Amino acid sequence: xxxxxxxxxxxxxxxxxxxxxxxxxxxxxxxxxxxxxxxxxxxxxxxxxxxxxxxxxxxxxxxxxxxxxxxxxxxxxxxxxxxxxxxxxxxxxxxxxxxxxxxxxxxxxxxxxxxxxxxxxxxxxxxxxxxxxxxxxxxxxxxxxxxxxxxxxxxxxxxxxxxxxxxxxxxxxxxxxxxxxxxxxxxxxxxxxxxxxxxxxxxxxxxxxxxxxxxxxxxxxxxxxxxxxxxxxxxxxxxxxxxxxxxxxxxxxxxxxxxxxxxxxxxxxxxxxxxxxxxxxxx
Numbered sequence: 696x697x698x699x700x701x702x703x704x705x706x707x708x709x710x711x712x713x714x715x716x717x718x719x720x721x722x723x724x725x726x727x728x729x730x731x732x733x734x735x736x737x738x739x740x741x742x743x744x745x746x747x748x749x750x751x752x753x754x755x756x757x758x759x760x761x762x763x764x765x766x767x768x769x770x771x772x773x774x775x776x777x778x779x780x781x782x783x784x785x786x787x788x789x790x791x792x793x794x795x796x797x798x799x800x801x802x803x804x805x806x807x808x809x810x811x812x813x814x815x816x817x818x819x820x821x822x823x824x825x826x827x828x829x830x831x832x833x834x835x836x837x838x839x840x841x842x843x844x845x846x847x848x849x850x851x852x853x854x855x856x857x858x859x860x861x862x863x864x865x866x867x868x869x870x871x872x873x874x875x876x877x878x879x880x881x882x883x884x885x886x887x888x889x890x891x892x893x894x895x896x897x898x899x900x901x902x903x904x905x906x907x908x909x910x911x912x913x914x915x916x917x918x919x920x921x922x923x924x925x926x927x928x929x930x931x932x933x934x935x936x937x938x939x940x941x942x943x944x945x946x947x948x949x950x951x952x953x954x955x956x957x958x959x960x961x962x963x964x965x966x967x968x969x970x971x972x973x974x975x976x977x978x
Contacts, residue, residue, distance in 0.1 A: 736826040745816040747773055749784045757782065774814040778802040806950055811968075827968075835939060837956060839932045839964050840915070842886050846964040848956050851934065853969060855916040855923060862912045865927075874914065874925065883914070884926045917969045926969070935959070939966045 747770055754760035754776045760768065776782055780799045805812055805826055816822040837848040858876065865874050872883040914925040937956040942948060954966040
């Protein structure tokens with residue numbers, strides 16, 4: 696019995712030592728995922744994760760976050776402070792950390808490539824950084840659709856689905872549009888961002904021969920982190936495999952618009968990416 700007790704005690708001590716040592720070493724894992732329209736780079740660790748309360752305290756101290764709004768902010772929004780220049784939660788500055796320049800520099804470079812960065816973290820489990828970069832020139836299966844007589848294109852593999860709902864089913868809650876889908880409220884992207892954020896040319900859609908029903912609204916469904924969001928459109932026009940060409944240096948569109956494609960009839964459609972659009976709306 697004494698020997699069994701001693702063995703169990705040694706085992707507990709060994710487990711405790713391993714857990715204590717875990718804070719001293721971490722495993723980094725790099726994963727490259729090539730999607731049809733966007734290669735993703737995942738950087739994972741098995742460390743202690745990001746402490747949201749520590750980030751909140753630092754953001755409040757630096758004047759980036761109002762104290763009264765600290766309890767209302769989501770972790771996804773909170774993690775965006777990590778990209779602010781000179782922002783750091785490290786108490787001791789070393790040669791490689793603590794100056795708050797690393798993530799700020801990375802985000803600047805990723806945005807220059809029309810990409811985006813997503814952070815997911817759990818305390819005691821680790822952190823995952825996902826870098827999403829559009830291909831500079833690619834051929835992808837695109838869905839062409841219209842919003843207020845403006846042609847847009849999006850990679851089909853980025854869609855969760857397409858639904859058509861009665862226009863009167865769209866609800867307005869606190870000034871924002873929602874619709875109920877499978878017992879959950881789905882927020883709608885404001886279509887004004889395509890007209891106001893970057894003026895797109897209007898084009899005649901008669902050549903497509905497709906009519907829309909004013910009593911119904913077509914919604915494109917996307918995944919935005921842990922939630923589903925929708926974009927209301929006028930009508931779906933067609934699906935094609937098309938080349939996406941980047942804009943030249945003379946044009947500086949917003950980050951969610953990364954190129955243009957030319958249809959078989961010579962009509963141009965603007966290619967956009969919903970994750971960068973979500974980031975632009977949330978920041």
